[in-house]
Amino acid sequence: MSVPIYERVHHNLKRLKLMTIDSLVDDHLEIAAKEKRTTLEVLDYLLDQERKSHEDRALGIRMRLSGFPMEKRLDDFDMSFQPSLDPTVIRDLASLRFIHHAENVVFLGPPGVGKTHLALSLGSEAIKQGIRVYFVNASNLIERLEKASHDKRLEERLKALNKFPLLIVDEMG
Numbered sequence: 001m002s003v004p005i006y007e008r009v010h011h012n013l014k015r016l017k018l019m020t021i022d023s024l025v026d027d028h029l030e031i032a033a034k035e036k037r038t039t040l041e042v043l044d045y046l047l048d049q050e051r052k053s054h055e056d057r058a059l060g061i062r063m064r065l066s067g068f069p070m071e072k073r074l075d076d077f078d079m080s081f082q083p084s085l086d087p088t089v090i091r092d093l094a095s096l097r098f099i100h101h102a103e104n105v106v107f108l109g110p111p112g113v114g115k116t117h118l119a120l121s122l123g124s125e126a127i128k129q130g131i132r133v134y135f136v137n138a139s140n141l142i143e144r145l146e147k148a149s150h151d152k153r154l155e156e157r158l159k160a161l162n163k164f165p166l167l168i169v170d171e172m173g
């Protein structure tokens with residue numbers, strides 16, 4: 001006897017790991033019937049929800065792997081507080097062009113002026129754009145690289161770091 005269509009649909013959704021559609025499809029088909037939605041509209045809605053949850057999960061993973069000590073937002077950075085800082089430069093950095101061009105950015109200044117805040121908030125923007133980011137303190141980085149070198153795994157470690165298009169090295173001073 002063939003498998004009933006309802007079971008086959010859910011079986012296939014699970015096998016294809018389309019878990020969001022799997023959880024939404026029953027309710028959504030009822031709503032769609034009431035609202036007389038077309039098949040294409042139903043498909044569009046379900047696929048869009050699946051894509052969003054995939055992206056949210058990937059964003060969460062990038063965030064967890066980033067090693068950020070805290071979250072900082074560019075919107076919370078008060079430009080007027082730092083007259084020596086040109087807002088145009090910050091806006092340009094926020095475009096993340098520097099990452100695509102593989103350019104280095106250095107924030108120099110006395111303690112407490114927002115260097116880490118700016119670095120973390122640009123990092124957050126990059127993570128939101130789908131870019132992998134890794135945050136590390138300079139002393140930690142050196143320590144880890146020294147250990148890797150001692151264990152004859154320096155190349156491997158550098159390769160792993162190279163997978164992050166944006167590496168934030170804090171506390172260079």
Ligand SMILES: Nc1ncnc2c1ncn2[C@@H]1O[C@H](COP(=O)(O)OP(=O)(O)OP(=O)(O)O)[C@@H](O)[C@H]1O
Pocket residue numbers: 072076077078079081082109110111112113114115116117118171
């Ligand atoms: N212009 C600013 N607008 C909003 N918050 C700021 C600003 N400058 C600094 N802060 C806040 O002040 C605190 C200290 O800033 P931050 O840690 O970024 O300084 P820093 O330049 O990295 O200092 P350090 O050299 O000691 O590491 C943080 O909580 C940060 O969010």
Ligand SMILES: [Mg+2]
Pocket residue numbers: 115116117170171
């Ligand atoms: Mg700092």
